[in-house]
Amino acid sequence: xxxxxxxxxxxxxxxxxxxxxxxxxxxxxxxxxxxxxxxxxxxxxxxxxxxxxxxxxxxxxxxxxxxxxxxxxxxxxxxxxxxxxxxxxxxxxxxxxxxxxxxxxxxxxxxxxxxxxxxxxxxxxxxxxxxxxxxxxxxxxxxxxxxxxxxxxxxxxxxxxxxxxxxxxxxxxxxxxxxxxxxxxxxxxxxxxxxxxxxxxxxxxxxxxxxxxxxxxxxxxxxxxxxxxxxxxxxxxxxxxxxxxxxxxxxxxxxxxxxxxxxxxxxxxxxxxxxxxxxxxxxxxxxxxxxxxxxxxxxxxxxxxxxxxxxxxxxxxxxxxxxxxxxxxxxxxxxxxxxxxxxxxxxxxxxxxxxxxxxxxxxxxxxxxxxxxxxxxxxxxxxxxxxxxxxxxxxxxxxxxxxxxxxxxxxxxxxxxxxxxxxxxxxxxxxxxxxxxxxxxxxxxxxxxxxxxxxxxxxxxxxxxxxxxxxxxxxxxxxxxxxxxxxxxxxxxxxxxxxxxxxxxxxxxxxxxxxxxxxxxxxxxxxxxxxxxxxxxxxxxxxxxxxxxxxxxxxxxxxxxxxxxxxxxxxxxxxxxxxxxxxxxxxxxxxxxxxxxxxxxxxxxxxxxxxxxxxxxxxxxxxxxxxxxxxxxxxxxxxxxxxxxxxxxxxxxxxxxxxxxxxxxxxxxxxxxxxx
Ligand code: GDP
Ligand code: MG
Numbered sequence: 001x002x003x004x005x006x007x008x009x010x011x012x013x014x015x016x017x018x019x020x021x022x023x024x025x026x027x028x029x030x031x032x033x034x035x036x037x038x039x040x041x042x043x044x045x046x047x048x049x050x051x052x053x054x055x056x057x058x059x060x061x062x063x064x065x066x067x068x069x070x071x072x073x074x075x076x077x078x079x080x081x082x083x084x085x086x087x088x089x090x091x092x093x094x095x096x097x098x099x100x101x102x103x104x105x106x107x108x109x110x111x112x113x114x115x116x117x118x119x120x121x122x123x124x125x126x127x128x129x130x131x132x133x134x135x136x137x138x139x140x141x142x143x144x145x146x147x148x149x150x151x152x153x154x155x156x157x158x159x160x161x162x163x164x165x166x167x168x169x170x171x172x173x174x175x176x177x178x179x180x181x182x183x184x185x186x187x188x189x190x191x192x193x194x195x196x197x198x199x200x201x202x203x204x205x206x207x208x209x210x211x212x213x214x215x216x217x218x219x220x221x222x223x224x225x226x227x228x229x230x231x232x233x234x235x236x237x238x239x240x241x242x243x244x245x246x247x248x249x250x251x252x253x254x255x256x257x258x259x260x261x262x263x264x265x266x267x268x269x270x271x272x273x274x275x276x277x278x279x280x281x282x283x284x285x286x287x288x289x290x291x292x293x294x295x296x297x298x299x300x301x302x303x304x305x306x307x308x309x310x311x312x313x314x315x316x317x318x319x320x321x322x323x324x325x326x327x328x329x330x331x332x333x334x335x336x337x338x339x340x341x342x343x344x345x346x347x348x349x350x351x352x353x354x355x356x357x358x359x360x361x362x363x364x365x366x367x368x369x370x371x372x373x374x375x376x377x378x379x380x381x382x383x384x385x386x387x388x389x390x391x392x393x394x395x396x397x398x399x400x401x402x403x404x405x406x407x408x409x410x411x412x413x414x415x416x417x418x419x420x421x422x423x424x425x426x427x428x429x430x431x432x433x434x435x436x437x438x439x440x441x442x443x444x445x446x447x448x449x450x451x452x453x454x455x456x457x458x459x460x461x462x463x464x465x466x467x468x469x470x471x472x473x474x475x476x477x478x479x480x481x482x483x484x485x486x487x488x489x490x491x492x493x494x495x496x497x498x499x500x501x502x503x504x505x506x507x508x509x510x511x512x513x514x515x516x517x518x519x520x521x522x523x524x525x526x527x528x529x530x531x532x533x534x535x536x537x538x539x540x541x542x543x544x545x546x547x548x549x550x551x552x553x554x555x556x557x558x559x560x561x562x563x564x565x566x567x568x569x570x571x572x573x574x575x576x577x578x579x580x581x582x583x584x585x586x587x588x589x590x591x592x593x594x595x596x597x598x599x600x601x602x603x604x605x606x607x608x609x610x611x612x613x614x615x616x617x618x619x620x621x622x623x624x625x626x627x628x629x630x631x632x633x634x635x636x637x638x639x640x641x642x643x644x645x646x647x648x649x650x651x652x653x654x655x656x657x658x659x660x661x662x663x664x665x666x667x668x669x670x671x672x673x674x675x676x
Contacts, residue, residue, distance in 0.1 A: 011059045013052070013166045014087070016080060016111070017095035018104050019066035022123040025153040026095055027063050030163065043075045054160075054167035062089065070110045072222040084116050085207060091166055091174055092116045098135060098150070099127040101276060105268045112144065112179035115208045119147045119165055119174060126152040136275045143271055143496045145177050178208055182498060183263040185420075186251055190217060190244035197236040203227070216241050217248070218260050251512050266381075266500030270388060273499060287501050291385070295499070300389040307382075308469065311373050313462035319365035323450075326365070327604065330358030344541070347548050352537030353530070355599045356592035360529055363447035363588070368518050370443060374412055375513035379505030383408055388497040394477070401497045403433040407476060410440025411469070412517045414636045417442075418643055428488040432480050434640055435653055438632035439476035441469050443521060444587035448627045451591055455606035456620035464621070468628050475629060475660065524586055532582055532589045536596050555597065569626060569662065570619040570669035575612070580626070586633045618676060622669040630661035 017023045027035075031050030040047045048063040064083060065076035072078050084092055094111055096104035101122075111118050120140075128135060141148045147165065151158030165174075183191065194213040198204040203226055204212060215223040216237070224241075227234035248256040269287070273295065294303060337350035377383045386408060391401020403424065410417035417437045424430040441449075449468050453461040484490075539554045546552040551560060551574060559574030562581070566572040575597045583590035591605075598608045613619070631637070631654050641650035 010051075011090035011166070012062060012088070013059050014062045014064055014083060014089035014092045015095065016064045016084070016092055016107070017066060017121075017123075018068050018097065018107060021066070021095045021097045021104060022151075022153040023063065023066055023095050026093075026121065026123070026151070026159075026162075027061060029153060029156050029159045030061055040079045043079060045075055045079050052163060052167060054163040057167040059090075059166050062087070067107065069107055070114070071218070072220055078222065084111070084114060090117065092118050093121055093162070093166065094118050095121040095123050095151075095153075097124050098122045099124045099131070099133075101135065102268055102272050105271065106264060108144070109179065109181065109264050109267065112146070112176070113181065113208075113214065114211050115176070115178035117174045117176045119149065119162075120144070121153075121158070121162060122148055122150045123153050125150045125158070126155060131278070133276065133278045136277075139275045140271070143274060144179070147174065178210075180210070181263055181267050183214070183260060184500075186248060187217065187259050187263065190248060193244050194237065194240050197240045201227070201233045201237060202230070214260060217244065219245075219257075251509050253506070253508065255506075262500050262503075263498065266384065266498035267496055269499035269501075270384075270497045273388070274496065287499075290502060291499065294382070294385050295388055300385075301393060304386050304389055305470075309462075309466050311377075313466070315366050315369045315373060315465075317462070319369050319450075322365035323362050326362045327358075330354055330361065331603075334358070347541070348534070348537055351548055351599075352533055352540075352596055356533030356536065356596040357525065357530060358595065360447060360525055360588045360592045360595075363450060363591070364521075366446055366450055367443045367521055368514060370446060371412060371514045371517045372510060374408075374517075375510045376505055378513065379503070379509055381500045381502045384498050384500055388499055391497045394480075403429060403436075403480065406433050406437050407440050407473070410437045410442060412443055413520060414438050414440070414442045414632050415639050418636060418639045421643060428484070428490045431644055431649060432483045432488045434644060435483060435649065435656075436476040436480045438636060438653060438657055439472045439479070439629060441472045441628055442587070442632075443517070444524075444633065445627055447588055447591045449624055451594075451606060452609070452620045452624050455609045456615065456617045464624075468624055471625060471664075472628055475664065479660070521588075524588065528586050529588055529592055532585045533592050533596055536578075536582060536589075536593055540597060566626075568670070569622045569665040570615075570673070571623045571626060571665070573613055573615075576623060580630065583627065584631055584634055586635070587627065590627060618669060618672045621672070622665040625668055626661045626665040628661075629657060629664055631657050 015023055015027055027048065027050065030052040034051040036049045038047045039045065045065055050061045052059050052061050062083065064080040067077045067080050070077055070081045072081060083089065092111060094108050096108060108118070108120060122135065122137070137148050137150060149158055149162045149165065151162065182188065191210060191213045194216060195209055198209045198212050212223060227237045248259070252259060273291070293299060334350045334354045337354055338346050340346040340349060387401050387404040390404040394401055394404065406417045406420040409420050414437055417440065418434050421430050421433045421437070424433060449465050453464040457464045536555065541548055542554045550556055555578050556574055558581070559578040562577040563572045563574045566577060575594060578597060579590045579593040582593045594609065595605050598612050599605050637650050637654055640653055641647055644650070
């Protein structure tokens with residue numbers, strides 16, 4: 001075999017593609033008669049090399065075995081993968097069959113995840129054109145961050161274009177940022193669990209650590225084997241892997257193995273949806289057909305809004321009887337406690353703890369139902385569709401859909417939502433998303449809506465509830481737009497929105513995902529909210545001797561002092577002012593405070609509100625909007641500080657959200673007063 005080893009002025013180009021992608025045809029077009037055939041060392045896999053010339057320049061072409069993936073199941077795959085990892089090719093030319101792009105992209109993704117310097121050849125363009133299919137090459141290049149060369153290898157079309165790229169290559173090579181696929185909450189958290197141990201190992205310093213983590217979770221025998229061989233430093237990695245595997249199987253059972261492949265297919269579906277168009281009548285799979293409707297350019301958003309509306313209606317209707325039951329239990333407990341002596345203790349237990357805590361606990365049913373609904377939407381794959389649909393809409397505002405995922409998570413709790421902003425690489429997009437996520441109505445705000453909608457809007461509770469979520473989304477999008485035009489000006493990065501296959505969720509995964517969010521609410525009730533309730537009781541009982549929680553108490557005095565500021569919004573009642581201040585601890589505390597302050601003796605809090613506030617529906621609505629928009633809880637503010645790395649954005653969030661809440665609720669009340 002002739003020596004064609006790498007010399008100074010000759011770059012090495014690896015040719016990789018699925019069988020029948022046209023690799024041999026391209027290889028012949030590039031190299032002509034300059035070919036050398038041998039074997040890869042140690043295996044009976046054929047090795048072909050050749051020289052490609054373009055004018056004065058030349059490059060060495062190495063033809064890798066035709067493979068469907070780089071999982072290291074077969075000797076072919078091992079040869080191809082090791083050459084890409086260790087052979088230091090200057091470019092990997094990935095040839096894909098454009099007429100079955102979806103299938104061929106699976107290999108491309110794996111290459112890009114390895115951080116290989118890829119140039120993509122989009123072959124069989126003659127077939128694509130004959131079928132009247134269209135591929136948006138610019139979009140494909142932008143979303144994958146690679147150079148794409150359209151080609152018809154059998155007609156020798158596109159060869160010169162490719163030769164120019166590979167032969168004109170000088171020292172800087174092709175820049176190709178490593179592709180980061182979003183594998184979903186559970187897998188991502190295991191990747192994070194594995195990374196520290198991997199980064200400490202020799203292998204982790206040689207190859208991209210994230211790629212190794214994904215390979216380990218896929219149980220790639222070769223990579224696992226390498227860690228098993230290096231006992232000393234391999235042990236922590238394997239230990240972490242065992243823990244991760246156990247956790248994932250705990251949630252997904254047998255399906256855990258398919259999670260990673262599903263995420264890749266989801267990425268590809270999203271990419272295809274953005275870049276590939278075929279005549280309408282050619283619908284294919286079940287997922288395709290369903291997506292034709294759910295991800296439709298015109299119907300997508302109305303369907304999304306309708307689904308959300310039905311969901312809130314369901315949450316409200318289904319939880320009503322359950323809430324009634326819990327309400328009765330606490331009422332009964334309150335009556336029992338009011339008999340205790342001395343009198344102050346009876347007041348602490350019945351007015352303070354039972355009144356305040358009970359007011360919050362009543363909302364366990366709607367909160368859990370809401371979390372179940374979110375888990376179902378996530379696990380079926382619809383949530384990703386929602387983000388996909390919104391991506392299109394948000395692009396029109398100069399944003400992108402990646403930001404919509406944290407926003408959707410914000411329906412559960414703002415804290416994990418702010419943390420999810422980490423997946424957004426562009427710092428401007430990340431900060432912007434962090435700043436607007438608090439407008440997404442979290443579970444803790446639900447009790448406030450349910451309480452006030454129930455008390456003041458007997459007929460249209462579902463609609464009122466739904467409108468709160470909608471106002472939150474609209475304000476969030478509006479401010480994202482404003483920020484991207486002002487304090488966070490700059491280009492928005494391009495991302496592929498995943499479209500994972502639809503699947504029937506398992507009870508187990510729904511249960512675990514619901515519980516993950518719900519337990520947070522329960523533990524807050526037992527700690528933060530209980531503590532707040534006791535402090536409120538103390539402040540409501542001082543100075544000594546006054547009537548509990550009257551306007552003469554410390555609470556009443558502070559509330560009366562602040563209340564006038566809230567007058568323009570129609571919510572200038574001292575008890576409301578107090579509840580908004582204490583709501584900074586956690587939004588559930590708004591309700592707990594009202595329960596502790598306004599509910600003296602037994603009865604229903606809703607009735608007490610109507611009797612004592614002297615409000616109409618408009619006041620109540622303005623208050624709900626204020627609660628939706630004003631400063632997120634103290635935990636969120638501290639997470640924004642941690643995630644943005646500076647107090648600046650945390651303080652900014654606190655101030656601007658209060659201003660927005662005041663302005664919007666005042667507008668609603670003032671305009672509403674004119675109309676009704
Ligand atoms: P390999 O298996 O990847 O090496 O693919 P080959 O180069 O052997 O090609 C497989 C088949 O596809 C052959 O019949 C080629 O003639 C055909 N082919 C290659 N490129 C093109 C193309 O651009 N258009 C069309 N229509 N056929 C092609
Ligand atoms: Mg071949």
